[in-house]
Amino acid sequence: MAKISFDWDSKSIEREESGFEHAVEQKKRKISYAAALYETFDELLRLDERIFIMGQGADDPFGMFGATLNLHKKHGAKRVFDTPLSEEGLTGIAIGAALAGRRPIYMHNRPDFLLCAMNQLVNHASKWSYMFGGKTNVPLVIWAAIGRGWGSGAQHSQSLQGLFMHIPGLKLVMPSTPYDAKGLLVSSVLDENPVIILEHRWLLKHTGYAPDNLYSIPFGKGVIRKSGRDLTIVGASYMIIEAQRAAEELEKKGVSVEVIDLRSLKPLDEELILSSVKKTGRLLIVDTGWKTGGVSAEIAAVVAEKGLNYLKEPIKRLSSPDVPTPAGYVLEKKFYPEANEIIKAATELAGEKS
Amino acid sequence: MEKYNSIQFESNPRDITSHVLIDLYKTMLRIRRVQLKIEAEYPKDEMKTPVHLCLGQEAIPAGVCAHLEKEDYVFSNYRGHGHYLAKGGNLKALIAELYGRTTGCSGSRGGSMHIIDTSAGFLGTSSIVAGSIPIATGAALGFLLEGRANVSCVFFGDGAVDEGVLYESINFAMLKKLPVIYICENNFYAVCSAQKNRQALDNIHQRFAGCGIPGYRADGNNVVEVWRTAKEAIENARNGGGPSLIEFRTYRWRGHSGGDNDVSLGYRTQEELDEWMNKCPLKNFEQFLRAENLITEEEIRDMEIAIDREIEEAFTFAQASPLPDEKDLLKHLYKDGK
Ligand SMILES: Cc1ncc(C[n+]2csc(CCOP(=O)(O)OP(=O)(O)O)c2C)c(N)n1
Ligand SMILES: [Mg+2]
Numbered sequence: 001m002a003k004i005s006f007d008w009d010s011k012s013i014e015r016e017e018s019g020f021e022h023a024v025e026q027k028k029r030k031i032s033y034a035a036a037l038y039e040t041f042d043e044l045l046r047l048d049e050r051i052f053i054m055g056q057g058a059d060d061p062f063g064m065f066g067a068t069l070n071l072h073k074k075h076g077a078k079r080v081f082d083t084p085l086s087e088e089g090l091t092g093i094a095i096g097a098a099l100a101g102r103r104p105i106y107m108h109n110r111p112d113f114l115l116c117a118m119n120q121l122v123n124h125a126s127k128w129s130y131m132f133g134g135k136t137n138v139p140l141v142i143w144a145a146i147g148r149g150w151g152s153g154a155q156h157s158q159s160l161q162g163l164f165m166h167i168p169g170l171k172l173v174m175p176s177t178p179y180d181a182k183g184l185l186v187s188s189v190l191d192e193n194p195v196i197i198l199e200h201r202w203l204l205k206h207t208g209y210a211p212d213n214l215y216s217i218p219f220g221k222g223v224i225r226k227s228g229r230d231l232t233i234v235g236a237s238y239m240i241i242e243a244q245r246a247a248e249e250l251e252k253k254g255v256s257v258e259v260i261d262l263r264s265l266k267p268l269d270e271e272l273i274l275s276s277v278k279k280t281g282r283l284l285i286v287d288t289g290w291k292t293g294g295v296s297a298e299i300a301a302v303v304a305e306k307g308l309n310y311l312k313e314p315i316k317r318l319s320s321p322d323v324p325t326p327a328g329y330v331l332e333k334k335f336y337p338e339a340n341e342i343i344k345a346a347t348e349l350a351g352e353k354s
Numbered sequence: 355m356e357k358y359n360s361i362q363f364e365s366n367p368r369d370i371t372s373h374v375l376i377d378l379y380k381t382m383l384r385i386r387r388v389q390l391k392i393e394a395e396y397p398k399d400e401m402k403t404p405v406h407l408c409l410g411q412e413a414i415p416a417g418v419c420a421h422l423e424k425e426d427y428v429f430s431n432y433r434g435h436g437h438y439l440a441k442g443g444n445l446k447a448l449i450a451e452l453y454g455r456t457t458g459c460s461g462s463r464g465g466s467m468h469i470i471d472t473s474a475g476f477l478g479t480s481s482i483v484a485g486s487i488p489i490a491t492g493a494a495l496g497f498l499l500e501g502r503a504n505v506s507c508v509f510f511g512d513g514a515v516d517e518g519v520l521y522e523s524i525n526f527a528m529l530k531k532l533p534v535i536y537i538c539e540n541n542f543y544a545v546c547s548a549q550k551n552r553q554a555l556d557n558i559h560q561r562f563a564g565c566g567i568p569g570y571r572a573d574g575n576n577v578v579e580v581w582r583t584a585k586e587a588i589e590n591a592r593n594g595g596g597p598s599l600i601e602f603r604t605y606r607w608r609g610h611s612g613g614d615n616d617v618s619l620g621y622r623t624q625e626e627l628d629e630w631m632n633k634c635p636l637k638n639f640e641q642f643l644r645a646e647n648l649i650t651e652e653e654i655r656d657m658e659i660a661i662d663r664e665i666e667e668a669f670t671f672a673q674a675s676p677l678p679d680e681k682d683l684l685k686h687l688y689k690d691g692k
Contacts, residue, residue: 093488093523096492096494131460133461169688
């Protein structure tokens, strides 16, 4: 296999509008989120021989929701392979391969299993650069899809971004569109450090615009999905879908909502959040994770610390209640915050506007 | 000369040249004297870092690393000075790291437990027991994927055998036939906890036979035996034969951490310590070299002088090196990349 030196620099910009529906209107190419991941993996494997993909079921008939389906046939079983059910061991193995100059991508169909690998992720991957004074580094991508719904229950549906966001040395990405899934995957593989990509299973079948070429989206840069004047809703990943639904309804009620999609949580686009709050004076944070000590708490703290004077009302947060996910559908439905709750919270927040 | 004959060395071994024998001695002597110097300076509290000395265990790094190329990788744990030095790690940078200086091998961020010298193929140490075992395994996967004929070695203690990740690593290494050598330095204790209180059977070398990995047990205080055992395992890995597990039986002379005799703690006896100190990897070997006329007392003396001078220089270098600037606290968390 020839070693291809890929000119990443020329690709490392975000040239195109990453808007949601309106881009699609302009008869641009529309593909599913899973297909966007698939073609990105395919192209990355073709371009850079250092890259390899491993994971439980990476080469099975499900192919990670289609994202890796049959890539082993195309790129060889050495570069796309199944793993033993040894999450800690294989995470360390991915770290070691990265230290030896490879670019591993280790995929899991649920983030819950990453908890078995916390020792390698937190004690090792995140430390290997700093602890050795920058003498080496770990270019590693960990990918996992949050599995909401259908009774997935307490151990197969967790949104663990709060845990990972806490750890210096890791980067954390949570895309919401096929466009971002593709561009952020490229950035993650390019990055010289450990990056965790948390996908949301409900997004994998969503369709949207994505160019067919490779491009990368910088970390720490959120986007305004919808601009508005009265209220800012901040979130990432699947919550952006709910927030946009809510924003449409709110608009009809006369509440002008700005929706900010953070895209990466670590680094966090504080500037975008603060500038939006400065404009609207009201902040609603939405997150699929738990409320206590998590992502929404962190964002609230940032705004309280750096933008308290912008706020006309106290910050509101919508997140999962502090209990494990129930499996039964009545409780499960109640567990997840959705557009209706966002509308309710936003209406309360916007006060006299409604 | 004192009488040390508790380790038997075969006269005129055919498979090992006198040159190699002398080198092994020198490597052990250097590790020994570096450790003794650290121990001597430690009470001054200028090295503000927990040190885990490998006094009494010098034969293992010496005998194993003698077979390694610069491009081969070694990973280790918090008791890693010997492995670092035997693999060719820079002595000045090691001592400077203990003194928390910018010239330290880890830029004052690692301390004694986290040392590295990438230019020597020493890729780091973990102070999480068993933590570097899967990482070394992954480096071997990297070699295999790249088609490099290198091997990856990882040193760990008997305590690390209690951790499940060793099993996970060996299973995967066997599955992919990875060029990785698992080297257990069984010194019979994990801090104050005896192996027999943690493991039902004293059979580390056989434990993973069910995974199919070749398992060796050898006297970790006999540097020739260490050298031979490592040679077989490393050559096999280099030739595509896959991983091996080696249990070297040895003994730690000092407390788990820091210098000094710790028998007053009561978890082990002075008799046991004496017995093992009598099995000193250096003195026994030195007596053999002398008996075989491979080295003279004068040559040993010269070696000691040269090593001590190098050590003295390293300590002077370390103490004279700058301390880090507080403004650099956040540096090195991430590597800037494209
Ligand atoms: C995962 C983990 N558990 C516990 C400890 C605390 N600890 C540090 S060293 C050590 C003993 C390890 O003994 P062994 O593996 O035999 O190595 P030795 O110190 O004897 O060389 C323990 C329990 C740790 N560092 N990491
Ligand atoms: Mg031990």
